[in-house]
Amino acid sequence: MPADHYKEFALRTLRLAACALMFAGGQAAWAAGQTASDPGLAPTVAADLALEADVMELSHKLRCLVCQNQSIAESNAPLAVDLRDQVREQLAAGNSKQDVIDYVVARYGDFVLYQPPFRASTAVLWVGPALLLFGGAGWLAWRLRRRQEEVAADHGLSAAERERARALLAGADEAAPKSESPESRS
C-alpha cells in the first residue's frame, strides 16, 4: 500500500530531523560552553548556559541589517553584537522570546525576521511558490491528458496509407512512390 510507504517515509524523515536537531543542539551547547569558559574570547556571553542557548536560538531567527544575509548570531558586525547583547539582556530580565522579537521588529521592521509574518504584503512570498508548483503541475497534467486524447482520437491511417504500409512491410519496393529526393537515392 502506498499510504504505508508514505507513512514510513515521513516517520523516517522525522527521525532523521530529530537526530539532526539533537546534534545541532549538542553542538550549540558545546560551543556555548567553550566560549563561556574563556571570557577573554567572548566577554558578552552569559554565564547561564540555558539562557545562552535561548539567546542563540533567537539570534538565529533575526537578520543582521549590516550584512543582510547573515543572522545576528552569525554576524560579527558591531550592530549584530549590540543586538545580541540586547537579546541577552532582555531575556535575562525575564522577558519572553516573543517580547524580544517584538522589541527588535518594532525598531527594524519585519525585514529582520527570517520567517516573516503572513500579511497582505507578504502573501505572495508565502503562497507564491505553492501556486507556481500546483499551477505548473496542473498545466502539465492538462497537457498530458490532451496529448493522450489527441493520440487516441487519431485512429491512424487512411485505407490507402494502410495499403502502402502493408506493402512496405512486405518488402515490396515498387509500392514506394518513385521519388527523386536525395534521401531515396542514397
Added chain:
Amino acid sequence: MKAKFLVPLLLFFALAAFLGFGLTLNPREVPSPLIGKPAPEFTLARLDQPEQRFALEEMRGEVWLLNVWASWCVACREEHPVLVRMAQQKLVPIVGLNYKEVRGDGALNVRGMALDTETDLAIQRARRWLTDHGDPYVLSVLDIDGRVGIDFGVYGVPETFLIDREGKIRYKHIGPITPEVLKQVLLPKIEEVRRAG
C-alpha cells in the same frame, strides 16, 4: 496561434523585466517601521555641556532633523558640507546624535575601557571633528553605547530622521545627504511636514 514559439521568448522578457526592476532597488534601504510613529524618548548627555542632558521634548513644536553621525564614519564626511551649508542657510534645525563615537570605531580597541574614560575620549574626538569640519548642529548628544541608536532602528551611519512638531518621525534617510537628495527629497519633505502643521 502560430506564434506559439514566441511564448518562451515572451516569458523571458517578462522575467528580464522583473529582474531589471529589481536591479533599480536598493536592498540596503530597509523601510523603517518607525515612520509615522512618535520618535523614541531619550535623554542623553550633550556634547557641548556633558553635565546637561537633552531630551526629545525640547524640540517639540519644531520641524527638525536628527542626524546620526560619528567621527569614524566615512560617509559622514561626504554629507557634512551639505549639513554645514544647510545650517548656514538656516533651512532646518539639526540635532546631532553622535553614535558610538569610541566603541564604533573599528580602529580602536576599547575592551575593558571604563565608561568615564570612554565618554571623555568620545567628547574629545567628537569636538575635535566638529572643530575641523564645522558644526552644523543646534547641539549634539552622546550615544556612547548605541542604545538610543537601536531605539531609532539605526543600522548604518549616517542616517537622518525628519521629526515633526508633535515629535513624530515623518521620514528617514539612510546614507549621506547629498546635494541632490537634499534638493529632490529632503527639502520637499520638510516643506510638506511644515505645511501639514
